[in-house]
Amino acid sequence: MADYDIRTLPAGDDLTEELAGWRRACALGFLGPEDDDGHLELWNRLRVADAMTLVGAYPEHPLPGLPPQVPVATYGAFTKTLNTGGHLEPIHLITDVTVRPTHRRRGLLRAMMTADLREAAAAGLPLAALTASEATIYGRFGFASATFRQAIELDTRRTGLPAPAASRVEIVDAGSAAPLLREAFGRFHAASRGSIDRPAYYDLHLTGRWDGQTRAPNPGVRVAVHYADDDRPDGHLVYTIDEKAATAVVRDLVAADPAVELALWHFVASIDLVRTVTCRSLGPASPLRWALADSRALTTTGCADFIWLRVLDVVRALEVRGWDAAGTVEFAVTDPLGHAAGSWRLDIGDDGAQVTPIASADLTISERALAAMYLGATDARVLAASGLITGPAGRVAELGRLFRTDIPAHCLTGF
Numbered sequence: 324m325a326d327y328d329i330r331t332l333p334a335g336d337d338l339t340e341e342l343a344g345w346r347r348a349c350a351l352g353f354l355g356p357e358d359d360d361g362h363l364e365l366w367n368r369l370r371v372a373d374a375m376t377l378v379g380a381y382p383e384h385p386l387p388g389l390p391p392q393v394p395v396a397t398y399g400a401f402t403k404t405l406n407t408g409g410h411l412e413p414i415h416l417i418t419d420v421t422v423r424p425t426h427r428r429r430g431l432l433r434a435m436m437t438a439d440l441r442e443a444a445a446a447g448l449p450l451a452a453l454t455a456s457e458a459t460i461y462g463r464f465g466f467a468s469a470t471f472r473q474a475i476e477l478d479t480r481r482t483g484l485p486a487p488a489a490s491r492v493e494i495v496d497a498g499s500a501a502p503l504l505r506e507a508f509g510r511f512h513a514a515s516r517g518s519i520d521r522p523a524y525y526d527l528h529l530t531g532r533w534d535g536q537t538r539a540p541n542p543g544v545r546v547a548v549h550y551a552d553d554d555r556p557d558g559h560l561v562y563t564i565d566e567k568a569a570t571a572v573v574r575d576l577v578a579a580d581p582a583v584e585l586a587l588w589h590f591v592a593s594i595d596l597v598r599t600v601t602c603r604s605l606g607p608a609s610p611l612r613w614a615l616a617d618s619r620a621l622t623t624t625g626c627a628d629f630i631w632l633r634v635l636d637v638v639r640a641l642e643v644r645g646w647d648a649a650g651t652v653e654f655a656v657t658d659p660l661g662h663a664a665g666s667w668r669l670d671i672g673d674d675g676a677q678v679t680p681i682a683s684a685d686l687t688i689s690e691r692a693l694a695a696m697y698l699g700a701t702d703a704r705v706l707a708a709s710g711l712i713t714g715p716a717g718r719v720a721e722l723g724r725l726f727r728t729d730i731p732a733h734c735l736t737g738f
């Protein structure tokens with residue numbers, strides 16, 4: 324891009340001035356405070372642990388201002404796995420996207436993102452994902468909301484939740500709980516369509532060793548672990564207590580199956596002196612509401628998109644997806660960036676899906692509609708009504724039937 328040198332920073336382990344400058348730019352873009360030396364080193368350790376790729380944009384002819392090693396735009400990416408419905412597939416995760424207010428709306432985000440998606444596709448990654456600060460930014464790059472979560476409030480006096488047959492929940496030492504939490508999450512991740520493996524930051528955040536918001540340790544973090552019959556963790560609850568409000572604030576509730584989830588809800592709703600439990604990430608298939616004696620003990624206080632997905636390779640993405648129906652459908656995908664463009668026949672049988680390029684099809688899906696259907700977030704008929712799919716009604720209905728998932732996708736990983 325003219326006027327800017329957009330470059331990837333060297334990937335070494337050392338905290339260089341260039342890396343410190345990049346981090347400073349990021350803080351500026353997200354309107355946050357700048358790191359002191361301790362935070363910078365901590366950030367650098369996490370960057371190395373997650374093998375982050377960092378891109379910065381540097382003006383060719385800078386005006387006097389911040390030091391030249393502070394870029395005017397930042398962009399980060401790393402690879403984890405996504406549960407595509409019974410299979411864990413590497414996915415390209417995008418984060419730390421900022422453009423300095425004095426350089427905004429000159430195409431810097433577009434330049435960084437189009438180059439990065441091109442490189443991720445060339446590297447063979449079939450899917451990309453991000454979480455969005457604003458819903459208006461990423462649709463133009465082919466991303467669509469693919470998982471949702473609810474914020475809830477639970478009145479503990481009215482739950483009437485049945486006690487699990489045998490209590491398998493124990494409170495553990497928060498500071499040293501990381502291995503247990505990782506193990507429980509691993510079980511959830513392997514079992515849950517839509518789950519994305521967690522960056523290293525979670526080990527610190529969930530154990531109270533470091534709180535991203537207060538930028539300090541949080542000695543108020545409590546951890547309860549649910550143990551499976553093999554005495555290994557298969558779920559956990561991380562929470563803090565707001566004593567004045569008699570409220571338990573759930574930071575993380577991870578469960579390998581619905582019975583484990585209910586056992587954890589029963590535990591937190593039974594803590595003496597706690598009148599209310601709040602949680603920001605109840606999954607769409609949570610059994611909680613239906614297990615309550617008084618279902619109005621649960622109030623939904625918010626519902627928001629969470630993970631935004633982008634398909635980079637149609638064949639690979641669909642062939643590694645888990646399918647809950649069988650059949651054949653032909654469709655064309657439109658994609659202004661080109662990655663998903665083409666016409667395909669999708670054959671789903673007992674052994675999974677096969678995707679074959681074809682010359683043309685009378686059902687047309689936008690790349691955003693494909694992303695929205697990929698984890699089963701919505702139905703093809705809804706997308707057709709929204710104008711993102713066009714074609715004969717019967718074909719649209721068949722497409723919807725094939726992409727429908729028995730259990731809605733759920734992701735508990737922010738990045």
Ligand SMILES: CC(C)(COP(=O)(O)OP(=O)(O)OC[C@H]1O[C@@H](n2cnc3c(N)ncnc32)[C@H](O)[C@@H]1OP(=O)(O)O)[C@@H](O)C(=O)NCCC(=O)NCCS
Nearest residue numbers: 352420421422427428429430431432433454455456459460
């Ligand atoms: C969001 C942000 C990265 C955009 O950067 P930018 O360099 O100004 O974006 P570009 O100039 O490349 O714009 C690319 C396109 O997105 C649009 N766009 C960019 N930011 C937008 C926003 N906040 N809302 C709606 N549209 C937006 C532009 O209009 C442009 O559209 P077009 O290409 O179709 O004409 C920048 O405003 C920013 O740093 N914001 C604060 C931090 C933030 O929210 N980061 C995102 C984290 S998920």
